[in-house]
Amino acid sequence: MNDLLIKFILSAGTLFIMFNIAGLLTWVERKQSAVMQDRIGANRASIFGMKAMGMFHALADVLKMLSKEEFIPEGANKFLFNIAPYLSVTFALVGFAAIPIGGELVLNGHSIQLQAANLNIALIFIFAMMSMGVYGVVLAGFSSNNNYAFLGGMRGAAQMIAYEITMGAAIMGVIMVFNTIDMQALDRAQGAYMLGGWLPKWGIFVQPLSFLLFFTAATAETKRTPFDLPEGESEIIGYFVEYSGMKFGMFFLADLVETVLVAALMATLFFGGWQVPYLHADGFYFPWGGHMAMANLPVVILGVLSFFFKVALFIWFLMAVRWTLPRFRYDQLMNLGWKILLPISLINIAVTAVVITLLGR
Amino acid sequence: MENLDKYFDPKGPFAALRVSQMKRSWKQSNRRELNWWENTYLPMLISGIYLTSKHFFYNVTFHILHLFGIAKGTKGAVTYQYPEMPRPLSSRLRTRHRLTKREDGSPRCVACMMCETVCPARCIEITAAEHPDPNIEKYPSEFILDLGKCVYCGFCVEVCPEDAIRMDTGNLKIAEYSRDSMIYDKKRLMEE
Numbered sequence: 001m002n003d004l005l006i007k008f009i010l011s012a013g014t015l016f017i018m019f020n021i022a023g024l025l026t027w028v029e030r031k032q033s034a035v036m037q038d039r040i041g042a043n044r045a046s047i048f049g050m051k052a053m054g055m056f057h058a059l060a061d062v063l064k065m066l067s068k069e070e071f072i073p074e075g076a077n078k079f080l081f082n083i084a085p086y087l088s089v090t091f092a093l094v095g096f097a098a099i100p101i102g103g104e105l106v107l108n109g110h111s112i113q114l115q116a117a118n119l120n121i122a123l124i125f126i127f128a129m130m131s132m133g134v135y136g137v138v139l140a141g142f143s144s145n146n147n148y149a150f151l152g153g154m155r156g157a158a159q160m161i162a163y164e165i166t167m168g169a170a171i172m173g174v175i176m177v178f179n180t181i182d183m184q185a186l187d188r189a190q191g192a193y194m195l196g197g198w199l200p201k202w203g204i205f206v207q208p209l210s211f212l213l214f215f216t217a218a219t220a221e222t223k224r225t226p227f228d229l230p231e232g233e234s235e236i237i238g239y240f241v242e243y244s245g246m247k248f249g250m251f252f253l254a255d256l257v258e259t260v261l262v263a264a265l266m267a268t269l270f271f272g273g274w275q276v277p278y279l280h281a282d283g284f285y286f287p288w289g290g291h292m293a294m295a296n297l298p299v300v301i302l303g304v305l306s307f308f309f310k311v312a313l314f315i316w317f318l319m320a321v322r323w324t325l326p327r328f329r330y331d332q333l334m335n336l337g338w339k340i341l342l343p344i345s346l347i348n349i350a351v352t353a354v355v356i357t358l359l360g361r
Numbered sequence: 362m363e364n365l366d367k368y369f370d371p372k373g374p375f376a377a378l379r380v381s382q383m384k385r386s387w388k389q390s391n392r393r394e395l396n397w398w399e400n401t402y403l404p405m406l407i408s409g410i411y412l413t414s415k416h417f418f419y420n421v422t423f424h425i426l427h428l429f430g431i432a433k434g435t436k437g438a439v440t441y442q443y444p445e446m447p448r449p450l451s452s453r454l455r456t457r458h459r460l461t462k463r464e465d466g467s468p469r470c471v472a473c474m475m476c477e478t479v480c481p482a483r484c485i486e487i488t489a490a491e492h493p494d495p496n497i498e499k500y501p502s503e504f505i506l507d508l509g510k511c512v513y514c515g516f517c518v519e520v521c522p523e524d525a526i527r528m529d530t531g532n533l534k535i536a537e538y539s540r541d542s543m544i545y546d547k548k549r550l551m552e553e
C-alpha cells in the first residue's frame with residue numbers, strides 16, 4: 001500500500017512537472033525567439049493588470065483553443081481522426097515514466113528510486129514509445145481526407161523512420177560503454193571518474209560522436225524547424241492541416257513534450273542525468289583532496305536540481321537551433337539521414353566495440 | 362568548377378558552348394564548389410548559432426539589468442511599444458492633411474482650385490464662395506478631401522500659393538470602419 005502510494009505520487013509528480021514544463025515552453029519559445037531577434041515578444045495578455053512578462057499568453061492560447069469550433073472534414077475517418085492527436089500526446093508523455101529525475105532517496109528506512117517506472121529496459125521502453133509517436137502523425141494525415149495532410153503524414157513517417165534508426169544506432173555506443181539499458185543504472189554508472197578522478201565519466205566524454213549523432217537525430221524526431229518537413233508551414237501546412245481547436249493544440253503540445261523528452265534523454269544519456277560532478281552518495285569528494293559530508297536528502301535535492309538544470313539547458317539549445325537554422329530540403333534530409341548519419345553511427349558502434357575489446361573493459 | 366558533368370552531359374550537343382556559358386555565369390556570380398569542410402554543414406551551423414546566441418545573451422543581459430533599473434540607456438530590443446510609445450516621425454514625413462488658419466480662425470485657403478487641379482487622385486472637391494474682404498476675394502465654403510482616395514503624393518501642399526494646406530499633423534491613424542467616414546470636410550480638416 002505504501003509502495004503504491006509512493007509510486008502514485010512519483011508518477012503524478014513527474015507528469016505534472018513535465019506537462020507544466022511543456023506548457024511553459026510556449027512562453028519560452030516566444031520569448032527566446034523574440035530576444036534572439038532583438039524583439040520583446042508577446043507581453044500584452046494580463047490578469048488584473050499583471051502581465052508577468054507575457055506568461056499569461058499560454059493561458060490565453062489554451063482558452064482560445066478550447067473555445068474554438070471543432071471541425072471534422074467531410075469524408076474523414078472520424079474514429080482515426082479523433083484518436084490521432086491523443087496518440088501523439090500520450091506516447092510523448094508516457095516516455096517520461098522511465099526517465100529518472102533523481103537518485104536514491106532514503107525516507108524512514110525506505111529506499112525510493114526517483115523514477116516513475118523503475119524498468120530495467122527503460123531505454124528500450126522510451127524508444128518504443130517515441131517510435132509509436134509516428135502513429136499520431138500518420139493517422140492524422142491519413143484520416144483527414146486531404147491530400148496535403150496525407151503528404152505531410154507520409155513525409156513525417158519517412159523522416160521519423162529514417163532518423164529513428166540513426167538514433168538507436170547512436171545510442172548503442174553509450175549502451176556498450178556503460179553496459180546497461182536501465183536508465184537509473186546508466187546514471188549511476190556515469191558517476192565514475194576518468195583521468196585520475198578529474199573528468200566525470202559522462203556519456204559526452206566517452207562517446208562525443210554518438211552525442212552529435214543523437215542530437216541531430218533527436219532534433220529531427222521532434223519535428224521542429226531544421227527538420228519540420230512533416231509540418232512544412234510554408235508549403236503544405238502539414239499533417240494537421242484539418243485540425244482545429246484543442247486537437248490542433250494537442251499536436252502542438254506533443255511537439256513541445258517531445259522537445260522536453262529529447263532534452264531529458266540527452267541530459268540522462270550524455271550528461272549524467274542527476275549526477276553532480278564530484279558529488280557522491282555521502283557528499284562531495286573533490287579530486288584535489290577535499291571532502292564535504294552531506295546527508296542523503298540534500299544530495300538527492302541537488303541531484304534533482306542538476307537534472308532539471310541540464311534539461312533546461314538542452315531545451316534552450318534546441319530552441320536556439322530551431323530559431324536559427326532554415327529548413328532542409330527533402331532530399332537533403334533523406335541524404336543526411338541515410339547516407340551520412342547512419343553510416344557514421346554504424347562506424348561508431350564498430351570502433352567502440354573494438355576499443356572496448358582492446359581495453360578489456 | 363571541376364566536375365561539370367554533375368550539371369549536364371559534357372558529351373551532349375552544344376556541350377562546349379554550355380561549358381563556356383557556365384564558366385562565365387559562375388565567374389559573375391562568384392560561385393564556387395564548397396570544400397569538404399564546408400560540405401559537412403558544420404561551420405555554417407556553428408557560426409549561425411553563435412550569431413543568434415550572441416544576440417540572445419546581449420539582449421538578455423540588458424533586459425535583466427533593466428529590471429534592476431541599471432543601464433536604461435542601452436536597449437535590449439529594437440521594438441517600439443506602438444500605441445503607448447509611437448515611433449518618432451521624420452518632420453518631412455507626409456501625414457494627414459490639415460487646413461491652416463488665419464489669425465481670426467478662418468481658413469487661409471483662397472479657393473484658387475490649384476490643389477483640386479493638381480491632385481492626381483482627384484480627391485479634393487472645393488466649393489468657392491465670395492469673401493467679404495475684397496483683398497481676399499474668395500474662400501472655400503466647403504472643402505472636401507477624400508482620404509480614401511488620397512495617395513499622399515503631397516502635390517497639393519507644394520502647389521498651394523497660400524500655404525493653406527499642410528501635411529504635418531503627424532497623424533497616421535486614419536483607419537475608419539466605413540469609406541464615408543474617411544471623407545474629411547472643412548471642419549474636420551481644420552480642427553482634428
Ligand code: SF4
Binds near residue numbers: 476
Ligand atoms: S496628397 Fe496628393 S492625392 Fe492627396 S490630396 Fe494632396 S494632391 Fe491629392
Ligand code: SF4
Binds near residue numbers: 470473487523526
Ligand atoms: S491650393 Fe491652397 S489656396 Fe488654393 S484651393 Fe488648394 S488649399 Fe486653397
